[in-house]
Amino acid sequence: MEILFVEYPKCSTCQKARKWLQERQVTFASRHIKEENPTKEELKAWHEKSGLDIKRFFNTSGMLYKEMKLKDKLLEMPLEEKYALLSTDGMLVKRPILVTEQGVATGFKPEEWERLLS
Numbered sequence: 040m041e042i043l044f045v046e047y048p049k050c051s052t053c054q055k056a057r058k059w060l061q062e063r064q065v066t067f068a069s070r071h072i073k074e075e076n077p078t079k080e081e082l083k084a085w086h087e088k089s090g091l092d093i094k095r096f097f098n099t100s101g102m103l104y105k106e107m108k109l110k111d112k113l114l115e116m117p118l119e120e121k122y123a124l125l126s127t128d129g130m131l132v133k134r135p136i137l138v139t140e141q142g143v144a145t146g147f148k149p150e151e152w153e154r155l156l157s
Contacts, residue, residue, distance in 0.1 A: 042067040042156075045077065045136035053135045056147040065156060072129035077136075079126040085136065086122070089143035093121050096133055096145055103130045 044060060044067045046053035060067055077085070086093055094113065098104055109131075113121065125131055133145040137152055144151045 043070060043136075043138040044068065045070045045072050045132075045134060045138070047072050047129070047134050050134060052147050056135045056137075056152070059147070059149060059152070063156070072132055072134050072136075074129075076126060076129040077132060079122045082122045082125050082132075085138060085143045088138075089145070091143075091145065093118060096121075096125060098131055098133045101130055103128060107131075 042065060044057065046057065046069060048054070048071060057069075082096065086096060089095070097109065097113070099110070104110075109124075116124070135145075135147055137144045137155060139155045141155050144155055
């Protein structure tokens with residue numbers, strides 16, 4: 040399986056993560072999250088593979104998240120609905136996302152990424 044790096048190129052954290060991968064000579068496929076938003080099926084698979092709380096897949100600091108007042112709405116929302124919501128707009132999704140055979144990580148935490156790549 041090829042490593043997938045899902046990013047928003049203008050995001051400074053995504054830029055740091057890309058540089059980190061390149062410095063370690065990691066070969067990966069890159070995907071622009073705004074131009075090619077993850078599908079509901081991909082999000083469900085990534086969530087299950089990650090072992091993370093679904094909230095970790097939401098860009099909680101993003102303007103869209105705040106405009107939609109999702110902080111409170113998510114508490115009551117069924118999981119399938121959360122996948123559907125995330126699949127509507129890449130700006131709702133936490134980035135970058137690293138998808139490997141070992142697992143999935145959201146956001147850039149070098150120690151987590153290191154573990155996934157080893």
